[in-house]
Amino acid sequence: MSGKGAPELTVKNCADLRVAVIAAQWHEKVMDGLVDGALRALADLGIDEPTLLRVPGAFELPVVAKVLAGRGYDAVVALGVVVRGGTPHFEYVCQGVTQGLTQVAVDTGVPVGFGVLTVDDEQQALDRAGLDGSTEDKGHEAVTAAVSTAATLRSVSEPWR
Template structure:
């Protein structure tokens, strides 16, 4: 959780496995594009920085965060060799309960896809009260949630492979 004392992109206290042997999918929501594009850049650059080969990163966009679940499922169904899928989106609180329904549906949907395919499906969705909080977590003062999602994908892909051995 990002607070004034925590930067999402600080991985100094953790070991990140080499990602060269893994294949990743990224599904990114187009809604709130200023934020989701920054999340995508963070995730993509973190994967590459940690050894993932660009030709082993498959990126697709979906209209909004609600569609991340369908996008992840379609990706795993059509590219079964993926080691992990990263879902990136941003839902900002408005004046109605729509925020609650979308956030709940996406969180549950991402979990269900992970269980269905026995593959890591990473929840890289910002659920913020306002635009500034989203900016702060998409490359701003709290780092980039996309970086965190990529590192999580690498670590979970490595765990899955370790347990299969």
């Protein structure tokens, strides 16, 4: 089972962080669950005014993440779904999105939460979407990871006292 052994992250003093969530539009039911989980995590962390943007699909996530990272956001969260089909399209999209989002984070120093589900079928996506009956909430997890990383980076950039 995916998610087994995941850490329980505790994030403090992050209510003032600027966080953006970018969500693809494909697979509406799954995406609604991921977005709801992400927004719930932000509310749990005291981040009251996140930016939420929608893009056509997962492949468009990296370019928007790069622009937002350059506009002063402390963390960016990318949410999407790529379901395996009968052509190599799945591998190309998954590789491009993963490498693109990684490159954004490394190049800009802005944490990018990876909430892109890469699944074999729609049921696997539903199981991870944070919906009623889901076993995981990857939208919530992606926000928590990105904000936790942003808080860590802030702690090392401030003068030690």
